[in-house]
Amino acid sequence: MSITALSFDDAIGRYEPVIGLETHVELGTQTKMFCGCPTVFGADPNTQICPVCLGLPGSLPVANKAAIEATIRIGLALNCSIAQWCRFARKNYFYPDMPKNYQISQYDEPLCVDGYLDVTVNGEIVRVEIERVHLEEDTGKTLHVGGATGRIHGATESLVDYNRAGIPLVEIVTKPVVGTGRMAPEVAKAYVAELRDVIRTLGVSDVRMEQGSMRCDVNTSLNLPGEEWGTRTETKNVNSLRSVERAVRTEIVRQSNVLSGGGHITQETRHFHEDTGETTSGRSKETATDYRYFPEPDLVPLAPDAAWVQELKAALPELPRVHRARLQKDWGLSDLDMQSILNAGAVELIEQTIAAGTNAETARKWWLGELSRKANETGVDLAAVGATPKQVAELQSLVDSGKLTDKLARQVLEGVLNGEGDPAAIMAARGIEVVSDTGALTAAIDEAIAANPEVAEKIRGGNQAAAGVLIGAVMKTTKGQADAKTVRELVLQRLS
Amino acid sequence: MIKETAAALGAKIAAREVSAVEVAQAHLDRISEVDGRVHAFLHVDAEGALKAAREVDAKLDKGEKLGPLAGVPIAVKDVIATKGVPTTAGSKILEGWKPPYDATIMSRMREAGLVMVGKTNMDEFAMGSSTEYSAYGPSFNPWDLTRIPGGSGGGSAAALAAYEAPLAIGTDTGGSIRQPGAVTGTVGAKPTYGGTSRYGLIAFSSSLDTPGPCARTVKDTALLHTVIAGHDPMDSTSIPQPVPDVVAAARLGATGDLTGVKIGLVREFSGEGAEPGVMAAFRDTVEALTKLGAEVVEISAPHFLYALPAYYLIAPSECSSNLARFDGVRFGLRVGDDGKRSLEDVMSMTREAGFGNEVKRRIIVGTYALSSGYYDAYYGQAQKVRTLIARDFAAAFEQVDVLVSPTTPFTAFLLGSRTSDPYQMYLADLYTIPTNLYGGPAISVPCGLSEGLPVGFQVMAPTMADDRMYRVAAAVESVAGTLTPPAL
Ligand SMILES: [Zn+2]
Numbered sequence: 001m002s003i004t005a006l007s008f009d010d011a012i013g014r015y016e017p018v019i020g021l022e023t024h025v026e027l028g029t030q031t032k033m034f035c036g037c038p039t040v041f042g043a044d045p046n047t048q049i050c051p052v053c054l055g056l057p058g059s060l061p062v063a064n065k066a067a068i069e070a071t072i073r074i075g076l077a078l079n080c081s082i083a084q085w086c087r088f089a090r091k092n093y094f095y096p097d098m099p100k101n102y103q104i105s106q107y108d109e110p111l112c113v114d115g116y117l118d119v120t121v122n123g124e125i126v127r128v129e130i131e132r133v134h135l136e137e138d139t140g141k142t143l144h145v146g147g148a149t150g151r152i153h154g155a156t157e158s159l160v161d162y163n164r165a166g167i168p169l170v171e172i173v174t175k176p177v178v179g180t181g182r183m184a185p186e187v188a189k190a191y192v193a194e195l196r197d198v199i200r201t202l203g204v205s206d207v208r209m210e211q212g213s214m215r216c217d218v219n220t221s222l223n224l225p226g227e228e229w230g231t232r233t234e235t236k237n238v239n240s241l242r243s244v245e246r247a248v249r250t251e252i253v254r255q256s257n258v259l260s261g262g263g264h265i266t267q268e269t270r271h272f273h274e275d276t277g278e279t280t281s282g283r284s285k286e287t288a289t290d291y292r293y294f295p296e297p298d299l300v301p302l303a304p305d306a307a308w309v310q311e312l313k314a315a316l317p318e319l320p321r322v323h324r325a326r327l328q329k330d331w332g333l334s335d336l337d338m339q340s341i342l343n344a345g346a347v348e349l350i351e352q353t354i355a356a357g358t359n360a361e362t363a364r365k366w367w368l369g370e371l372s373r374k375a376n377e378t379g380v381d382l383a384a385v386g387a388t389p390k391q392v393a394e395l396q397s398l399v400d401s402g403k404l405t406d407k408l409a410r411q412v413l414e415g416v417l418n419g420e421g422d423p424a425a426i427m428a429a430r431g432i433e434v435v436s437d438t439g440a441l442t443a444a445i446d447e448a449i450a451a452n453p454e455v456a457e458k459i460r461g462g463n464q465a466a467a468g469v470l471i472g473a474v475m476k477t478t479k480g481q482a483d484a485k486t487v488r489e490l491v492l493q494r495l496s
Numbered sequence: 497m498i499k500e501t502a503a504a505l506g507a508k509i510a511a512r513e514v515s516a517v518e519v520a521q522a523h524l525d526r527i528s529e530v531d532g533r534v535h536a537f538l539h540v541d542a543e544g545a546l547k548a549a550r551e552v553d554a555k556l557d558k559g560e561k562l563g564p565l566a567g568v569p570i571a572v573k574d575v576i577a578t579k580g581v582p583t584t585a586g587s588k589i590l591e592g593w594k595p596p597y598d599a600t601i602m603s604r605m606r607e608a609g610l611v612m613v614g615k616t617n618m619d620e621f622a623m624g625s626s627t628e629y630s631a632y633g634p635s636f637n638p639w640d641l642t643r644i645p646g647g648s649g650g651g652s653a654a655a656l657a658a659y660e661a662p663l664a665i666g667t668d669t670g671g672s673i674r675q676p677g678a679v680t681g682t683v684g685a686k687p688t689y690g691g692t693s694r695y696g697l698i699a700f701s702s703s704l705d706t707p708g709p710c711a712r713t714v715k716d717t718a719l720l721h722t723v724i725a726g727h728d729p730m731d732s733t734s735i736p737q738p739v740p741d742v743v744a745a746a747r748l749g750a751t752g753d754l755t756g757v758k759i760g761l762v763r764e765f766s767g768e769g770a771e772p773g774v775m776a777a778f779r780d781t782v783e784a785l786t787k788l789g790a791e792v793v794e795i796s797a798p799h800f801l802y803a804l805p806a807y808y809l810i811a812p813s814e815c816s817s818n819l820a821r822f823d824g825v826r827f828g829l830r831v832g833d834d835g836k837r838s839l840e841d842v843m844s845m846t847r848e849a850g851f852g853n854e855v856k857r858r859i860i861v862g863t864y865a866l867s868s869g870y871y872d873a874y875y876g877q878a879q880k881v882r883t884l885i886a887r888d889f890a891a892a893f894e895q896v897d898v899l900v901s902p903t904t905p906f907t908a909f910l911l912g913s914r915t916s917d918p919y920q921m922y923l924a925d926l927y928t929i930p931t932n933l934y935g936g937p938a939i940s941v942p943c944g945l946s947e948g949l950p951v952g953f954q955v956m957a958p959t960m961a962d963d964r965m966y967r968v969a970a971a972v973e974s975v976a977g978t979l980t981p982p983a984l
Contacts, residue, residue, distance in 0.1 A: 058577040121778035292866035297702035
């Protein structure tokens with residue numbers, strides 16, 4: 001290891017990164033991949049199991065058509081070719097959370113191949129090529145008790161929950177992404193974000209990284225300009241968009257330091273640690289497991305009917321990229337404005353606020369202004385800030401109808417963010433309302449004139465600027481609930 | 497009563513001439529009497545059998561109309577999952593395991609009112625041709641208790657020959673139904689692959705395993721075939737087509753008229769390495785068939801000679817993966833779990849203790865054949881041979897309706913005579929394996945004796961032409977007759 005540690009900028013100055021991403025997405029089908037068990041998240045351990053997903057002797061898998069359809073739709077959305085004929089394959093290795101000690105997956109005959117996904121980074125479009133999209137079954141979850149590391153080695157007891165075993169899992173593998181230089185970490189993040197949006201748009205998974213329904217492995221290697229690609233590492237346990245970016249950045253810096261110190265990169269699996277942002281060495285792939293893949297004899301080959309695939313293609317929803325372009329046009333926004341909405345993660349929120357009756361400009365103002373500020377202050381995603389698009393739309397409609405002033409609206413929003421309820425309810429509970437009843441206002445104005453005869457005289461004499469004192473007095477009496485503009489008009493009218 | 501056919505017993509039960517309980521009890525008594533010497537059974541379920549028989553009788557009391565086999569006892573090979581009844585596949589690794597579910601064919605048999613008397617012995621995980629690889633000791637051939645009853649389904653065949661049950665279930669991966677049938681003088685049919693559901697059949701080689709019916713007559717075999725066959729949505733490789741009318745075909749064949757039927761003799765199986773007595777009985781039967789009107793021609797199937805080596809790559813490869821689940825984690829035997837050893841050690845010790853040598857041999861061969869760098873040369877090459885064999889069959893069936901051969905090159909051999917040389921054991925399946933690689937149906941039917949021991953006649957037909965096979969088999973039976981073993 002070199003004594004003068006290289007920074008990210010140093011690393012990029014010296015080496016060219018090549019990245020690759022393998023993303024696993026748990027499909028949101030009603031039942032598992034090869035049996036009829038339900039797929040609900042969070043059920044008690046080993047309550048969603050049967051002879052098939054437990055791999056009991058004699059049981060056989062039957063492929064879930066809904067999962068195949070979802071995979072084909074993902075493939076189509078990623079511009080892939082759909083195989084006319086393909087097979088499942090067995091991936092053989094022993095592990096207690098794999099009921100059969102082989103995983104039904106796909107090997108050299110994936111369902112979808114050769115696609116791409118365009119992502120925008122800093123206003124630049126980067127095309128990430130997709131090598132394959134295939135379908136497989138998830139494993140169970142093992143909890144190793146005892147032992148220092150929580151891993152299988154040294155554990156005194158292992159508990160296995162097979163609820164997850166057999167849930168359909170789609171693996172999306174990119175081709176190596178080259179030539180992105182210092183943008184590599186952002187490209188990785190943008191790709192995963194875009195992929196997540198595409199899959200969410202298709203409605204085939206809830207793609208929640210924090211719950212593990214979307215999981216990412218990041219491959220990284222470095223090479224000197226003009227030389228062959230370097231040895232890559234595979235970083236696992238990358239469980240958020242932010243981590244995807246950090247994992248690539250961390251690996252680039254780490255590998256550049258190893259290489260510049262004269263060392264060599266070991267082909268291995270590395271684990272990403274969310275807390276420190278570091279990666280640590282996992283199992284070495286130099287003694288790679290031989291998975292002894294062979295075609296799964298328990299399942300007939302898949303031969304998706306061309307007409308059916310065509311139907312699925314025709315029925316694809318508007319994909320995020322196209323959708324965003326249309327919104328930008330509809331909303332009349334510049335590229336820069338649209339980019340800031342994207343960066344804030346506000347597209348859907350604004351869209352839903354508009355759908356609830358607010359105009360585009362006002363909806364954008366709320367979400368990028370007051371609410372973004374609040375989200376930044378509390379360090380949460382905008383979507384989790386505490387106000388819904390419906391509540392924002394309601395708030396704005398109260399302003400538009402004159403029931404709230406801008407200032408009062410912000411007070412009500414405060415209540416919404418505190419979880420006090422919907423805007424109208426908060427107004428009632430807090431007694432917030434615009435005093436528009438002229439009778440009550442007139443009384444307050446008369447009171448103010450009587451209390452300030454000299455000021456009233458000045459105004460009568462044509463000094464309109466003096467009205468401020470009377471307006472202030474009226475606002476005080478009405479506890480700020482009067483509309484200042486209306487008060488001013490009434491005062492001037494009264495003293496003209 | 498125990499010597500009656502299943503068809504006759506079923507008719508008597510339906511006619512209330514005898515109760516299902518009496519029939520079950522008679523067979524249970526016979527099992528008590530002779531199974532100490534035959535060892536056809538690994539588990540006798542007297543209680544379950546009598547309960548099932550009482551249910552049949554109760555339904556008949558209510559005037560319900562039941563199928564032709566309602567109340568007839570059946571012995572089931574121990575590789576078929578039976579809910580709540582021990583199922584070991586002849587292995588120590590599954591000792592005491594009671595499946596929480598029934599195999600599809602088991603459910604169908606229960607629905608048809610068949611009365612399961614017990615689970616029969618077999619070579620461990622159906623790997624063998626003599627039952628000598630059973631972890632629970634061999635079965636003995638009722639024709640001569642010093643000889644093997646065939647394998648892997650020797651228990652089912654021995655149960656039939658010893659009159660312990662009139663019907664039995666076997667499974668055929670390379671001949672495990674037909675070869676035991678041949679050496680015990682009983683009938684055994686391997687249906688078209690996919691014609692009978694594999695759901696609940698503990699897998700040896702998934703692309704070859706086929707459950708099928710065994711009995712002492714062709715008609716009984718066809719009746720049982722009808723009960724268990726047909727599409728099953730739980731088995732993706734099951735064929736979604738109607739079951740051919742095999743019972744009608746058997747009746748037709750039994751009339752002794754084969755006019756217009758073209759029979760092919762496989763030149764490559766013309767007797768090299770086969771016992772002269774076996775070839776003599778076979779040729780006499782072919783001769784008799786021509787007298788029934790059949791036209792006999794010789795057919796060449798050049799790739800059949802490569803069937804044995806291809807089989808011994810494909811079957812072990814699939815078994816190396818299928819048997820990976822036996823690790824002590826979820827069911828069956830667990831060895832070495834002392835709270836200190838690692839999970840990997842426990843898995844390894846369980847497999848070491850739980851599997852017998854022949855099973856280990858095949859797992860090792862299969863693991864090797866699937867290894868990266870060897871796959872193409874072994875597994876890949878074997879699959880190509882498989883395709884060529886299927887083409888040989890297709891070409892043959894353009895010229896003839898069925899192919900025939902002896903079922904196995906030799907009659908029941910002496911216990912212990914072939915266990916030291918796996919290749920000698922593997923030769924028992926020389927004539928049966930090609931059909932498994934092709935996927936079509938094949939049946940073994942008795943065709944006489946050689947030096948006092950039964951000889952089997954094999955009829956092979958195109959896929960889903962199981963009816964054609966039954967027709968010719970019934971014709972063979974009409975000329976060769978059924979065989980009666982000496983009294984035990
Ligand atoms: Zn299940």
